[in-house]
Amino acid sequence: QVQLVESGGGLVKPGGSLRLSCSASGFTFSDYLMSWIRQAPGKGLEWVSYISRSGSIIYYADSVKGRFTISRDNAKTSLYLQMNSLRAEDTAIYYCVRHPHVDFQSWFDPWGQGTLVTVSS
Amino acid sequence: QSVLTQPPSVSGAPGQRVTISCTGSSSNIGAGYDVHWYRQLPGTAPKVLIYGNNNRPSGVPDRFSGSKSGTSASLAITGLQAEDEADYYCQSYDSRLTGWVFGGGTRLTVL
Numbered sequence: 001q002v003q004l005v006e007s008g009g010g011l012v013k014p015g016g017s018l019r020l021s022c023s024a025s026g027f028t029f030s031d032y033l034m035s036w037i038r039q040a041p042g043k044g045l046e047w048v049s050y051i052s053r054s055g056s057i058i059y060y061a062d063s064v065k066g067r068f069t070i071s072r073d074n075a076k077t078s079l080y081l082q083m084n085s086l087r088a089e090d091t092a093i094y095y096c097v098r099h100p101h102v103d104f105q106s107w108f109d110p111w112g113q114g115t116l117v118t119v120s121s
Numbered sequence: 122q123s124v125l126t127q128p129p130s131v132s133g134a135p136g137q138r139v140t141i142s143c144t145g146s147s148s149n150i151g152a153g154y155d156v157h158w159y160r161q162l163p164g165t166a167p168k169v170l171i172y173g174n175n176n177r178p179s180g181v182p183d184r185f186s187g188s189k190s191g192t193s194a195s196l197a198i199t200g201l202q203a204e205d206e207a208d209y210y211c212q213s214y215d216s217r218l219t220g221w222v223f224g225g226g227t228r229l230t231v232l
Contacts, residue, residue: 035221044123045159045167045210047221059219095166104214107157108221109178111166 002026002110004096009115016086016119022079022096022112030074033099035108036081038092038117048094049081064090086119093117124149125211127224133201134232141227143194143211149222151192154214158187158196161208161226170209171196198229206231 008020020036036048049070050059058070069082079096093116097108126144133139143156150156156174159167169178171187174194186197194213198205211224 044226045212045223047223050220061220062218100172105155105173107155107169107172107212108159108167109169109172111168114166 002098004098004110004112006094006096006112006115009094009117011118011120012086013121014087014119017082017084018086018117020081020083020094020096020115020117022081024077024079024096024098027098029072029077033102033106034072034079035097035099036070036079037095037097037108037111038090039095039114040089040092043092046092050099051079083117086117088119091117091119123225124215124218124222125213125224127209127211127227129225130228130230132230132232135201135203137201138197138199139201139229140198141196141209141211141229143196143224145192145194145213145222147192148217149192149213149215150189150194152216154216156187156189156194157212158185159210159212161210163207167210201231203231205229 003025005023012018035050038048051070067085071080093114095114096112099106100109131139158171160170161167174189175187184199188195209227215222
């Protein structure tokens, strides 16, 4: 079945770095657009970053622009999020999601189980 | 402050009908971009409930329906059941932000 499994979360000090990974299975990974979405504790959902099928088109939310880098390895069917200069407000569960539809109107399905990133001294 | 506006909470008795509104602007819902709805149970990842304004994925009962008009959208739930207690989020695309946007979420309580 279609599955997304995130890893790499943990506790990091402000200013530190972390790299999240998402392993995809059950579908042809290279055929799909992908994004990262996060949810701070007790808060709502926030889209973080998007990457096209080839990785040639990338978008970021203003809140992470210049600090986070999204990438993918289609041969390894994996999605990544390199997070630098982390701040307390980056504390959240980070979800890896697939865009089932090719255009910008797409929804997100499925979602991974999420990985918790905690930024604290 | 979320780009899409939802009521923080709604409630209803079992069997009743409730609606959750989602208000956007001319750069997202009003620009014609589709609205999608997600349900999130405590401690779990969100799951799509309605996609493309009014389409249900397989397995979602027809008690759930979506609609869109102008700069707003709505999720309606009929025949409310205890298992419907969850957080509900709307989502669309915003051309001004060049990104995807969510509502702040609505907690549904079944009385």
